[in-house]
Amino acid sequence: MTFFKQMALAISFIIIVMLASVMVLNYQAAKKDMIESLYETTVNNISALSSKLSEAVDDSVEIASIIDAEFDSGYYKMIVYHSADGNSDYKQVDNEQPEGVPQWFIDFTDIHLKSVRADVSSGWSIAGEVEVLGDTGVIYKTLYKMFIKLLYLFVIFLIIALVMLSVMLHFMLKPLYRIQKQAEAILHNEFIVQEKLPYTTEFRDVVVGMNAMVKKVEEIFQKGNEALQRNKELLYKDSVTKLFNRRYLMLKLKDLIALENKTNGGSVIFIALSSIEALNQAIGRQKAEEILVELAEYFQDITKEYNEKVIARVNEVEFTFVLPDCELDKASNLAKQVNVFFAKLQEKYELNQEKIFINIGIYRYHPSDSMGEVLTRADSALSYAKAKEHENIHCFENKDTKIAIAKEQWRAILENAMEHNYFALKFWDAVTVPQKTIPHKVMTFTIDNKEEKYFYGDFIAPAINLGMVSKMYIRVLEHLFMQEHKELEGVSCAIRISNEFLKDEKGYEELSFLFEKYAKKLRFNLIFEVSDSLAIHHTALVLHYVELFRKYGFGFGINSFTGESNDFTYLKKLNPQFLKADSAFLLDQSQDSMNALQLITDSLGIEIIATFVKDQEELQKIESYHIKTLQGPITDKLLQEG
Amino acid sequence: MMKLLFAFLLLLGSLNAALITKSVVKKADAKYGVQAKKRFFSVEKVLLEDLHNVSELKKLNVVNRWINYIKYRSDLKLYGVRDYWATLYEFLGHGMGDCEDYTIAKYYILKALGVEPHKLKFTYVIYKNKHGKKISHMVLSYLKVSHPKKRSDILILDNNNRLVLPASKRKDIVKVIKMINGDTGAKSKKWKKLEKNMKRKKL
Numbered sequence: 001m002t003f004f005k006q007m008a009l010a011i012s013f014i015i016i017v018m019l020a021s022v023m024v025l026n027y028q029a030a031k032k033d034m035i036e037s038l039y040e041t042t043v044n045n046i047s048a049l050s051s052k053l054s055e056a057v058d059d060s061v062e063i064a065s066i067i068d069a070e071f072d073s074g075y076y077k078m079i080v081y082h083s084a085d086g087n088s089d090y091k092q093v094d095n096e097q098p099e100g101v102p103q104w105f106i107d108f109t110d111i112h113l114k115s116v117r118a119d120v121s122s123g124w125s126i127a128g129e130v131e132v133l134g135d136t137g138v139i140y141k142t143l144y145k146m147f148i149k150l151l152y153l154f155v156i157f158l159i160i161a162l163v164m165l166s167v168m169l170h171f172m173l174k175p176l177y178r179i180q181k182q183a184e185a186i187l188h189n190e191f192i193v194q195e196k197l198p199y200t201t202e203f204r205d206v207v208v209g210m211n212a213m214v215k216k217v218e219e220i221f222q223k224g225n226e227a228l229q230r231n232k233e234l235l236y237k238d239s240v241t242k243l244f245n246r247r248y249l250m251l252k253l254k255d256l257i258a259l260e261n262k263t264n265g266g267s268v269i270f271i272a273l274s275s276i277e278a279l280n281q282a283i284g285r286q287k288a289e290e291i292l293v294e295l296a297e298y299f300q301d302i303t304k305e306y307n308e309k310v311i312a313r314v315n316e317v318e319f320t321f322v323l324p325d326c327e328l329d330k331a332s333n334l335a336k337q338v339n340v341f342f343a344k345l346q347e348k349y350e351l352n353q354e355k356i357f358i359n360i361g362i363y364r365y366h367p368s369d370s371m372g373e374v375l376t377r378a379d380s381a382l383s384y385a386k387a388k389e390h391e392n393i394h395c396f397e398n399k400d401t402k403i404a405i406a407k408e409q410w411r412a413i414l415e416n417a418m419e420h421n422y423f424a425l426k427f428w429d430a431v432t433v434p435q436k437t438i439p440h441k442v443m444t445f446t447i448d449n450k451e452e453k454y455f456y457g458d459f460i461a462p463a464i465n466l467g468m469v470s471k472m473y474i475r476v477l478e479h480l481f482m483q484e485h486k487e488l489e490g491v492s493c494a495i496r497i498s499n500e501f502l503k504d505e506k507g508y509e510e511l512s513f514l515f516e517k518y519a520k521k522l523r524f525n526l527i528f529e530v531s532d533s534l535a536i537h538h539t540a541l542v543l544h545y546v547e548l549f550r551k552y553g554f555g556f557g558i559n560s561f562t563g564e565s566n567d568f569t570y571l572k573k574l575n576p577q578f579l580k581a582d583s584a585f586l587l588d589q590s591q592d593s594m595n596a597l598q599l600i601t602d603s604l605g606i607e608i609i610a611t612f613v614k615d616q617e618e619l620q621k622i623e624s625y626h627i628k629t630l631q632g633p634i635t636d637k638l639l640q641e642g
Numbered sequence: 643m644m645k646l647l648f649a650f651l652l653l654l655g656s657l658n659a660a661l662i663t664k665s666v667v668k669k670a671d672a673k674y675g676v677q678a679k680k681r682f683f684s685v686e687k688v689l690l691e692d693l694h695n696v697s698e699l700k701k702l703n704v705v706n707r708w709i710n711y712i713k714y715r716s717d718l719k720l721y722g723v724r725d726y727w728a729t730l731y732e733f734l735g736h737g738m739g740d741c742e743d744y745t746i747a748k749y750y751i752l753k754a755l756g757v758e759p760h761k762l763k764f765t766y767v768i769y770k771n772k773h774g775k776k777i778s779h780m781v782l783s784y785l786k787v788s789h790p791k792k793r794s795d796i797l798i799l800d801n802n803n804r805l806v807l808p809a810s811k812r813k814d815i816v817k818v819i820k821m822i823n824g825d826t827g828a829k830s831k832k833w834k835k836l837e838k839n840m841k842r843k844k845l
Contacts, residue, residue, distance in 0.1 A: 059768075059776065061776040061777060061778050062768055062776075062778075062819065064778045065766050065767070065768055065778035065779075066766075066819055066820075068725070068766060068778060069766035069822070070820075071832075072727075072766075072822070072832045072833075073820070073830040073833075074831070075830065075831045076831070092724075092725065094831070135831060137831075138831075
C-alpha cells in the first residue's frame, strides 16, 4: 500500500472518529437536555392538574373529563389518577409509536423518562394521587431529526475533509512521489538526478543523498566507458590509420560471416599495397602515413551504407573489408573506386606507378563458409589480382549448392512450413556455475517437414529476401506460445530475434498483437535478444521494442557483444538484462579491458554471459573474469556432471 | 406563460384544498361502500354547496342536524381503542363515531362554510342524561361574541341534541371542564395528529 493511501486512511480514520465523537456527544447532550426539559415541564403541568382534580375528587366523571381534557390538549404518554378509596381510578395512555421514527432508532435511543407523581387533596385529606408521564415521542422525533441532520452534516463534512485531505496530501507528498520515481529508476538502472529539491527538510536530505549516489554510479559508468574505449583503441586499432587491426578482424569475422541478411552472405575485399618500404623511400615516412590515413578515411567513406562491417589494416601493406550483405558487383564497384582514388593519390604525391601500386582481391562468401575458407579464398583472389598483367582486381565467388534452390522453391518451402507448422523448436541451456542451474534456455528453430530438414542458416536468407521473416517469426512465436513445452518448466525462454524482423515495421504491430493475445496465458517468462550491432546502430528502434517487451513483463538482452561501439551509453539507454559475448572475444580481452567492461555492466546491473564456451580450460578462464553464466558445448557436460 | 402556469398551480392547490374531493369520494366508495359515498355526496351537496350563502345560524343548525343523523358508536367498539379522534372522512366513511368525532366533523364543515374558527371551541363538559347519569362529554361551542359574558352568548352543537341551543338553555350540561381552540390555537399532540390525518384525507 502506498504511503499516500496509508496517510489518507489514517487521517480519514481520525476525522471519522472525531466527527463521530462530536456527533455522539452532541446527541447525548441533546438527549439528556430534552429528557430533563420534558421532566420539568411535566412537573409544572402536574401542579395545575392536581389543583383541578382537587376540586372534583368526589366526582369520578369529572375527574375523567378533566384528565381527558388535559391529555387531549397536551403532550402526554400517560395520566393516571389513583383515588385513595380505589373507586374513581382513571387512566389515559397513548401507546402509539412515535410517527416517522424507525423502530431501530427507538430501540437504540431507549429513553427512560421518570413519571411525576403528585397528591390530590380534598381539604385536609389526601383524596388520591395523580401520576403523569411526559410524551417521550417528542424526544424520539426530535432526536431522530437531529440524528439525520447530523448524519448529513457528517457525510458532507467528511467528503469535504477527505477532498481537502487528498489535495493537501497530494501537494505535500509530491516530492515523495518524485523520490519514489527516482528510486524506481535506480532499481531499473536508470540514472535520474532530481534538479528540484523538495521544501521539506527530510525529503530534501533524501533527494540530495540519492542524487549523490546516482552521480557516483554515473561517474563509475563514465570511467568504465572511457577505460573500455581506451583499451579498445590499444588492443584493436591500428595506431596510424585508426582502422581495426587483424586481431579485431579475426574476432569479428565469424559473426559477420554468419550474419543473417538478404543476400545470403557478403564480400571480403583484400587490398594490398605493393611495398611500404618503397613508399617510405619515395616520399618519406610522414607522407607515407598521410597517404595511409587518407586511404583509411576513403575506405570508411565509401562503405558508409554498411552498418555491420569491419575495415581493418591487417599488416603494414594490407587492408581488409568485410562487408556483409554486399554482393559481388557492389564489391567490385568499391574496388574500382579505390583504384581510382589510389590513382589520384599516386598523382598527388607523384608516386612511381611501377613501384607503388595496389592489388585487390574480392571474395563473395556465404554463411556456410568457414573463417579459414573465406580468408584463403580472398587471399587466393588477391594472388590472382597480383598475377594479372593488365588488371589489378580479381573477383571470386564460390557457388553454394544449397543456394541453388530457386527463390520460388524457397517461397513454397517457407509457406508450407508456416501453413502446416513444420517449425521444430529446440532449446539450448544457459548454465550458471558453480550451482549448475539453468537461468534460461535459448530457443532456435528449424524447418522439418519429415522429408527434408532445413537449418536456420539455410532458410533465413531466402526468408529475408522474400520478405517473409516477420511472418515466419510470428508463426514460430505463436507455436511457442500455444503449445506446451516441458523443457521450459521453471525456466525462462530466450529468443534471438532477427535484425530483419526488428527492422520490419509490420513486425512491431504483429508482435504487439501476439503479446496482447498470449502474454497473460504464458506459463514461462520470455527474454528477447537482439544483436549488439543492431543495438548500436539502431538504438531508437531497439528501445521501441524494449518498451514493448517491458510492457508485457518480458526481459531483454543483447547478444553477439564485441565491444564494437566507441561509446557504451546505448547500454544505459537500453538497459539489457545481460550481454552475451563469444568466449573467444572475452578471452581475448586484457584484464584492464575486462575490468572496464565489468565496471560498466556492474554500474548498470547487467550480467555478462559467455557463449560458445567449448571446454574446461575456457571455462576456468571465463570464471576468473567473474562470469557466472555460460552457453555452448560445455553446458551439456556440466549438467551431466550434476 | 408564467401567469398561466401560476394560475394552473393555484387551481390545482385549491382543488386539493377542497374538503370533499372526487378522489376521496372514490376511495370512500371503494373502502366503505355506496352508503358512504352517498354520505360524502350529501355533505358536499346539502351542506357545503347549499349552505354557502346562508346565515351562520342556519349553517350551525343544518350542519348540527345533518351530522347528528349519523349513528353514535364508541371508539372502543369502532376502533378498538379507548379514545380516538377520527377524521371527518373516517366518520363519514364508517357512518358512526363518538362525541369527539361529531364535534370534529361539525368543526371542519363549518370552517369550510366560512365560519370563523376562533368562534368554534371544542368543549369538555359533564353531561347529565335523562336518567340523571353524569357522562364525560364533548360538544362544539359557538361563541356569538369573542368574549362571552353570559351563557346565552354561547351556542352548543351537541350530538345529543338536534337543536342548537344557547348554553343557558342546556341544563343537561352540568359543568364545563375545558374549552380548547380547534386548529387555530396551540396544537396538542392529538390535534397535530388529527390535522395531519385531515390533510392526507385519511379514510
